[in-house]
Amino acid sequence: MTVWDRPEPPTHPVPLDRERIVAAAIALADEGGLEAVSVRKVAARLNAGPMRLYGYISTKQELFDLMVDEVHAEILPEEQPGDWREALRVLAHHTRQAALRHEWLADLLGGRPTLGPNGLAVTEAALAALDGLADIDTVMRAVETVSAYFTGAIRREIANLRAERATGLSKRDWQRASGPHVTRMLATGRFPALAKAVYDGTDVDAETSFTTGLDWVLDAVAAKLTRP
Amino acid sequence: MTVWDRPEPPTHPVPLDRERIVAAAIALADEGGLEAVSVRKVAARLNAGPMRLYGYISTKQELFDLMVDEVHAEILPEEQPGDWREALRVLAHHTRQAALRHEWLADLLGGRPTLGPNGLAVTEAALAALDGLADIDTVMRAVETVSAYFTGAIRREIANLRAERATGLSKRDWQRASGPHVTRMLATGRFPALAKAVYDGTDVDAETSFTTGLDWVLDAVAAKLTRP
DNA sequence: TCTCATATCGATACACTGTATTTCTCCCTT
DNA sequence: AAGGGAGAAATACAGTGTATCGATATGAGA
Structure with a gap:
């Protein structure tokens, strides 16, 4: 050269x-x-x-803040569905998909208040979806609850995904037999309920698990909305 | 000297x-x-x-893993309440209190699978609380959902707490008037629902908000348990 | 058009990080 | 008493975020 x-x-x-x-x-x-x-x-x-x-x-932290806000642009739905439930579902799934595209988002999710323009827009979308369906305090609690759920769920999903990649084992195999540590712990008999879950539970894929939990939480929200 | x-x-x-x-x-x-x-x-x-x-x-990461597991010893209830709902509630509140004592826990919560002895014991406690009240898959979904909720809620709470400390303003004041950025954004009129929430919403303390959301999620779980 | 001031960019510097590798020291065994 | 081996310590390296400072280039003023 x-x-x-x-x-x-x-x-x-x-x-x-x-x-x-x-x-x-x-x-x-x-x-x-x-x-x-x-x-x-x-x-x-x-x-x-x-x-x-x-x-x-x-500060470097500010760079992270900007990155998170940028990704929130991907999360924001182009058009708001009329159904509040669908709107919140879309928000949750978009966030999850963004985290699957940008796994580092999981490390940052929920770590700091999202005050950037896109972050605010996402919050606005969530609040707007429920606007008028209950008093404002109930609406706020609902948004907080749903987003706490999917924040936590996404973080866990990505954490498991990384663990699987690191060990080269699916969560199932790894708990069942090949994960020496967990296997040993389960064999002690100190964790009977956990052992039952590992051995008798059917392992559903991450998306199904995410959706199931989300629907439960949305059911809970629905129950509170109907009774103002 | x-x-x-x-x-x-x-x-x-x-x-x-x-x-x-x-x-x-x-x-x-x-x-x-x-x-x-x-x-x-x-x-x-x-x-x-x-x-x-x-x-x-x-590796340093392993040190963090050990730290998290150590704190999980504080989370584990000394004796398990008979009521499943109370058991999960206690677990959630203990986790929250641990995070308030050790704020760094919020940074780590949900970041990696908790496979240490205490982490497994906490999971065991959660599963055991619901054992027999539904098929194992429903029980797993329930535990996942509840812990996703409180993981996310705790992270947000700590994040807000830090932001308040950093600015010296309560969340309310800071959104309402003194936070230049947020005030400016709300003044644009692009976030009507958010503005309504900020100006018309009553600000509940973090614990109440946490408990409210938790109860909603537990309601949702209850609904799924009764109908197996 | 020439000079000077000012803003901005890059280089340097510092204090620190996680961790690999090498060096040394002390204890146990023979 | 001598040799060997384990384990601690020192050193080393390649990075990190960010403060500070020197050069440079660009604009204004004369």
Whole structure:
């Protein structure tokens, strides 16, 4: 690789904005997880010096906030279904799908209040779906409850998915036989209910489990709405 | 601080075990959050060299796993209430209280499968509470749903609490008037439902909100149990 | 058009991180 | 008493987030 092969470096600094920075950071995170996102690497991907980013963000945490907000744009449904139940379901599933596309989202979900424009828009969509169907306090409680559920469920799903990938075993195999630790623990007899669950339970796929729990929670919300 | 004031360093290396290591790590995390936990600092607190710890754990992540499991010992109820509903409620509240005592727990909750002895014991307790009240699959779904809820709810609560501390404003004040960003966003009129919630909603304390949502979810579980 | 001021970008610097590897020291066995 | 082996400590490395500072390039003013 001689001088002649290499292009001259750009004389003008490459133009930058938050959008480009966030896109680069998301690309890095999609490829290598959250810990692959470093200020230096993001800057390098943009042909800029690391310190340059600090004109646009003042802390790495803020970069994460921007990334989360950016993904919330994917979560926001293009058009709001009329049915409140369907609206909340769509929000939950969109969030889950976003987390499957961007697994690092699971690490950040629920970790900080989402105050970016897209985050607020998602909250607005959730509140709007229930608007008028009950007093405002009930509506708030409903939104909080549903989103607490799917936040937790998504985190667990991704955590399990990573564990499966790391061990190369499906959750089932790994609990059943090949996971030395768990097998040993179950064999002690100290966890009879857990053993029964592992050995007698049918293992449903993650999406079904997610949907089932979601429907239960939505049922609960429905019950509170009808009785204001 | 002259030589004469300082005691001689111990000639024999201080004895170590996982328990001591985890206790030191938890103490550090309680004082300064998760990011205050570094291998060097944990080791220093034990009068040991950093590398010593790697005889007991093989990665820092494993230290976090041990910390989480240790806290699960606080979560486990000393005696199981007969009522399934009460049992799950206690589990949820104990988890919440543990997270209030150890805020760093919120950062880790749901992040990885909890396979330590105490983590398994907590899961066992949850499953045992519902054992026999429905088919095993329903029971599993119920436990998953409830724990997804309280995991998510606790994370949000801690996230809000930190935000309030950081700004010095209560969530209410901060949304209402003093939070420049949120105020500005609400003033745009793009978030009518959100604005209504902020201005017309009564702000309940975190515990009430937690309990309310939990009861809803438990209602949903109850509904599924009675109809097997 | 030339000079100076100001803003911005990049380089350097610092204190720290997790962890691999090497060096040393002390104890036990022969 | 000597040798060997285990385990602790020191060193080393490749990174990290971010403060600070020096150079540079661009705009304004004369």
